Amino acid sequence: MSFDNNVPTKFPALAPKAPSGDLLLAHERAKAQFNVDELSKFMYTEEWLNKMHKVLKVLETEPAFDKTNRYYESRQQRVGSAYMKDKRLIELIREHNWDETEVQIASFLYDMSSPFTLHYGMFIPTLKSQTTDEQKKLFLEPALKHQIIGCYAQTELGHGSNVQGLETTATYIPETNEFELHSPTLTSAKWWIGGLGTAATHAIVMARLISNGKDLGPHPFCVQIRSLEDHRPMKGVTVGDIGPKFGFNxxxxxxxxxxxxxxxHVAFLSKYAQVKPGSGEYIKPPNAKLSYGTMVFVRANIVMGVRYAIAKATTIAVRYSAVRQQFVDAASPRKWNNKVIETPVLDYTMQQYRLLPTIAAAYACFFTGSEMLRLYNLNQEAMQQGNFSLLADLHASSSGLKSLTTTMAVEAIEDCRRACGGHGYSMFSGLGMFYQDYLPNVTWEGDNYILTQQTARYLLKTFRNVVAGKAVPSEYNQTVTYLSQYMQNPKAKCPATSPKDFLNPELVLSAFGFRAAYGIAQVAEQIDRHGRSWNSMLVEISRISKAHCQFMLIRNFIVSLQDNAKLSKDTVKVLRTLSALFALHTMEKELADFVLSGYLNSEQATMLKTQVIDLLEQVRPQAVALVDAFALPDYYLHSALGRYDGKVYESMTSMAEREPLNQTMVVAEYEKIIKPLVHQGKNQGRWSADGTLQHAKL
Incomplete structure (x- = not known):
């Protein structure tokens, strides 16, 4: 009997067990007590949403943007697909006359970094901000036209966060008016540079400037890496790919x-610092703080990016939890068309405890990201007038928030994946590869633990100024405000006498402010009075940065909902409940700090826990609508579990059919491996009815 081995595996045309996912999600959406579209437009603006839908229609019909095979590709195929996307995106920009926002939306929806990502994300912005007019013509204009492709080469094999420890040198040669780049050790190799492995023709290289025998520290240079004729490395340059990674492949x-x-000489980016031709005389930047503004902007956008990351994970997990049914709750059985059905896992309190505070965290990051960008713009205006008073607080807060929120996002993605049970382990969930690719966020733009030290240094300095009477509370400096309140009453106690008292926003903000101030005061005492070293206090230093930034997240969430004329009363009511859940769930997780500070007692801790469970019950009916308001299209999610229509099982089986191993009835290795083993087994013995192998007598 012969058969065609090239016939792919197909599932039978059967429907899932009723009720179907689309009906279950429709039932959930009917519970919403607010307008989903209103909330989406508030977060994104109607103009942005319209642009997203316009761009989405284009991408869904473009082969270069097709995600169908994303979960089955090898690394080489994945890089190749990313190249095709980069090329086609450049063509689409010209064909549709897309503006900068529409280009950003296209990259956002594709949701996978590519060889050109650093060209747009770091190479071009650096050239815009740190070049002279002459350098803009030489480097920026060709980069904008894709005549050169760039990357940003800072991290080395032996140094990452410690930028001052970089080893690559750039020595000025006055006789020829050139710089000589050199890698003196193996650890000086630039490493981890996105786009450098195969794509880049140029790189912004951070190297130690040496002129007239003086080491002037790391400075940026625009350096040609590969020939523009045949893409071969330039003579004196060794370049390549670092190999496969945990993610981001x-x-x-x-x-x-x-x-x-x-x-x-012109390769030295000299908008701020200069090296005079011939003499090699070094001219310092006019203000060492000028680069802080850019870092604040980048980190504020990272916080906004956290909102998208957590929103994606919770959208998938919440929708799937509303569709997935497990067991029958004997105490409160679910019925559908008068028949008892298994309980959607979102009805279980433990699932709510895992997921609903994560929804709240996404909204918290939205409000804080928005506030950080607002303060960034205020600070830019102030710096133009020579006023740097906002910069220190803003820089410190943005550093700590980057650390805190990206850690929150990584934990949220993994928690959501686990909340999806066994199917969460499948790439088809949309969470596995997403976790791998998001993970670098906790390291780049500042390692998360290193950044907390920047925040803590500022907090301790501010505390000392408050103690000395040199700092005055202001609208824009909440750090001074809560530290001043603490100094007025360092023995304050929480006034709560019932669980509902914890719904008072002023009580909550006072609690978080006191906790942060107490921690700062304790660290200051250990360092200033008891002579503890900075290194010995690093664990507590990380904790005070976290406490400060959690205060900021919660304050921004609460304050943004006060007198908000852009939202209806119903929407504000739901968001206030969500803000309370975020605040109290955070307080519960950090309960040790609040109790050790003496602010909360054990009875109040029990009240707090009671109120968290009560808030879960209030948020539960709004859960699916709240993730719908994130307005994340199925194309972006690329998840069998998180589909808007709830067709989870149809999608899982359809994606399994596309698995390359299922494209033939019999695996290719059968003839060489399985068949000889099976036939050898037949010759040596036989299987009995009880499943044991009866060996033939020799």
Whole structure:
């Protein structure tokens, strides 16, 4: 009997067990007590949503943007697909005359970094902000036209967060008016540089400037890495890809080393600092704080990006939890058409405890990200007038918030994946690869633990100023405000006498402010009075940064809902409940700090826990509508579990059919491996009815 081995595996045309996912989600959406579209427009603006839908229609019909095979591709195929997307995006921009926002939306929806990502994300912005007019013509204009492709080469094999420890040198040669780039050690190899592995022709290289025998520290240079004729490495340059990674494998992260490689004087980016031709005289930047503004902007956008990350994870997990049914709750059985059905897992309190505070965290990050961008713009205006008073607080807070929120996002993605049970382990969930690719956020733009030290230094300095009477509370500096309140009453106690008292926003803010101030005061005492070293206090230093930033997240969430004329009363009511859940769930997780500070007693801790469970019950009917308001299209989610229509099981089986191993009835290795083993087994013995192998007598 012969058969066609090339016939793919197909599932029978059967429907899932009733009620179907679409009906279950429709039932959930009918519970909403607010207008989903109103909330979406508030977060994104109607203009942005319209642009997203316009761009989405284009991408869904473009082969280069097709995600169908994303979960089945090898690394080489993934990089190749990313290249095709990059090329087609450039063409689409011209064909549809997309503006900057529409280009950003296209990259957001595709949701996978590519070899050109750092060209847009770091190479071009650096050239815009740190070049002279001459350098803009030489480097920026060709970069904007894709005549050169760039990346940003800072991290080295031996140094990452410690930028001052970078080893690559750039020595000024006055005789030829050139700089000589050199990698003196193996650890000086630039490493982890996105786009450098195969794509980049140029790189912004951070190297130690040496002029007239003086080491002036790391400075940026625009350096040609590969030939514009045949893409081969320039003489004196060793460059390549660093190999497969835990995630992010659509990007060609690379390495580069320089062997006394000469570059022209104009390669030194000299908008702020200069090296005079001939003499090599070094001219310092006019203000060392000028670069802080850019860092604040980047980190504020990272916080907004956290909102998207948590929103994606919770959208998938919440929708799936509303569709997935397990067991019958004997105490409160679910019925559908008068028949008892299994309980959707979202009805279980433990599932709510895992997921509903995560929804709240996404909204908290939205409000704080918005506030950080508002303060960034205020600070930019102030700095233009020579006023740097906002900068220190803003820089410290943005550093700590980047650390806190990206850690929250990584934990949320993994918690949501686990909340999806066994199917969460499948790539088809949309959470596995997402977790892998998001994970670098806790390291780049500042390692999360290192950044907390920047925040803590500012907090301790501010505390000392408050103690000395040198700091005055203001609307824009909440750090001084809560520290001043603490100093007025360092023995304050929480006034709550019932669980509902914890719904008072002023009580909650006072609690978080006191907790942060108490921690700062304790660290200051250990360092200033008891002579403890900075290194010995790093654990507590991390904790006070976290406490400060949690205060900010909660304050921004609460304050943003006060007198908000852009939202209806119904929507504000739901969001206030959500803000209370976020605040009290956070307080419960950090309960040790509040009790050790003496602010909460054990009875109040019990009240707090009671109120958290009560809030879960209030938020539960709004859960699906709240994730719908994130307005994340199925194309973006690329998840069998998180589909808007709830067709989870149809999608899982359809995606399994596309698995390359299922494209033939019999695996290719059968003839060489399985068949000889099976036939050998037949010759050596036989299987009995009880499933044991009866060996033939020799």
């Amino acid at each position: 659509s990007v060609d992260n690379g390495f580069v080393m320089f062997d006394h490689y000469r570059i022209p």
